[in-house]
Amino acid sequence: MRRAAREDRGVEIGGNRHVPTGHAHNWPKLIFEKLREFQVRHVTYVPDTGHAQLIELCQAADGMEPTVLTTEEEGIGILAGAWLGGERGVLLMQSSGVGNCINTLSLSKVCGFPLLIIVTMRGEWGELNPWQIPMGQIAAKSLQLAGVIVYEVTEPEAAAPTVEAAARICFNGGLAVAVLLSQRMLGTKLFKD
Amino acid sequence: MGEDSKLPRRAAIARILAERQDTLVVTGLGSSTYDCAAVGDHSFNFYLWGAMGSAVTVGLGLALAQPNRRVLVITGDGEMLMGLGALATVAVKRPDNLSIVVIDNEHYGETGMQRTHTSAGVDLAGIACRCGFPQTATIRRAGELDNAVSSLYRSKGPVLVVLKVSPARDPLVLTPWDGALLKSRFRQAVLGAQVA
Numbered sequence: 533m534r535r536a537a538r539e540d541r542g543v544e545i546g547g548n549r550h551v552p553t554g555h556a557h558n559w560p561k562l563i564f565e566k567l568r569e570f571q572v573r574h575v576t577y578v579p580d581t582g583h584a585q586l587i588e589l590c591q592a593a594d595g596m597e598p599t600v601l602t603t604e605e606e607g608i609g610i611l612a613g614a615w616l617g618g619e620r621g622v623l624l625m626q627s628s629g630v631g632n633c634i635n636t637l638s639l640s641k642v643c644g645f646p647l648l649i650i651v652t653m654r655g656e657w658g659e660l661n662p663w664q665i666p667m668g669q670i671a672a673k674s675l676q677l678a679g680v681i682v683y684e685v686t687e688p689e690a691a692a693p694t695v696e697a698a699a700r701i702c703f704n705g706g707l708a709v710a711v712l713l714s715q716r717m718l719g720t721k722l723f724k725d
Numbered sequence: 726m727g728e729d730s731k732l733p734r735r736a737a738i739a740r741i742l743a744e745r746q747d748t749l750v751v752t753g754l755g756s757s758t759y760d761c762a763a764v765g766d767h768s769f770n771f772y773l774w775g776a777m778g779s780a781v782t783v784g785l786g787l788a789l790a791q792p793n794r795r796v797l798v799i800t801g802d803g804e805m806l807m808g809l810g811a812l813a814t815v816a817v818k819r820p821d822n823l824s825i826v827v828i829d830n831e832h833y834g835e836t837g838m839q840r841t842h843t844s845a846g847v848d849l850a851g852i853a854c855r856c857g858f859p860q861t862a863t864i865r866r867a868g869e870l871d872n873a874v875s876s877l878y879r880s881k882g883p884v885l886v887v888l889k890v891s892p893a894r895d896p897l898v899l900t901p902w903d904g905a906l907l908k909s910r911f912r913q914a915v916l917g918a919q920v921a
Contacts, residue, residue: 574786597789599818602810609779609811613751613786616771616908618916621786639776639783643904 559717560585562692563650564593567622570699572648573597574614574621576607582652582718583624597621604629605636612645620703623649627656627671627712628664637678637708644706648699649680650713657715660723672712680708686716732867734828734890738799739764740870741826744878745797749787749915753780753800755835757828761799762898768914774902778808781825785815788823788882791915795822795878802829802843802887809852815883816857824877824884825853830892838892853885860884 563586567575575590575598577583590596601607607623614621625633630651640647654661655668672682681701685694691713698709738760742750750770752758757780758772771787773780784798805812805827815823831844843849850861860880864873864887873886901907912920 574789599785599789599814602813605778606782606808606811606814609776609782610786610789610814612779613783613788614790615786616749616783616911616915617787617790618912618920619790636776636779639773639779639904642775643908645908 559688559691563695564589566692566695572622573619576610577624580626604632608636627653627668630671640708641679646702647708648702649710652713653715658720675710680710682710684712686714688717731891735895748795748797751784751798753804757799757801759898762900771911772900781811788820798825802841803833812853812856821881823882827887829887830890832892850887858883863887865889
């Protein structure tokens, strides 16, 4: 699943993110367009820097229903309820939230609810905060053990096509699918003002 | 107040569901599901048999997706305590068609009747009120049920009603627990036969 690191010369953006040079900065917009294409209406999320632009696009979109959560597993319940009522959604979170979701994922698994999750990774590649590393290192395996199909994305150009593939098997198959966006494409939080 | 003066849970739930009409019902795992099953199975019921803490969030998603129907969540104090944050999330979304009944026997009935936090005074209706629910109540007597029933079906929500009930155990009444069946049955009943 993992890919070799590209050469990472890196630049700082806003003084607090370290991201590889020369990548497509519009990947959040392209993911947003895929969500619209798949008639995703309910956007449940725990605030996160990596998802900030996508969250803002969804908040501004006509007909989308953004719901901020106190903890990630609330999104699994809300999206199950939305599906019972005939509507689709997505859960946006950081990898630290994966562990919060494990038992609640049984709802999706047992009932065959479609569950589309987009996870921004921490503690996975060049992380500075050691407290993020334990969960970041087991996020993909934990999701897989809980029955979630996992797609890992390391290149920004692959983000939207991967969300499209995930959405297709998720909503057509009644499956839980997570797209993990690597720190290799998101950059690393540098803890500077 | 002695336990004898508390509400009998089955009678209280039967009283509430008698006026459901086309209300969509989501139940929390354990005795709340048995209480609803004792009234009678219904294709507009979705029973949770696990995923503890999720009854209110499932109800929220359903209420947002079906804004023209009343959604009633019926759950217990133990399940509600596990998902307290969901009350804050509901209060922020303010779905006016969502009502929540918490059957509060102050015990974990499924696991050996250990006491829950509500037995020590944790006030679920107070928490919901301070989160921003426009309608909350704690009901201790049968005579107070009429007002609560009216509020659950007709007040602008979100509504939360706590029923302080006797911890006496009632006979088990089981529902189907095949989750895929329950999901598809509910969707077909609500959305039409063409959906799976």
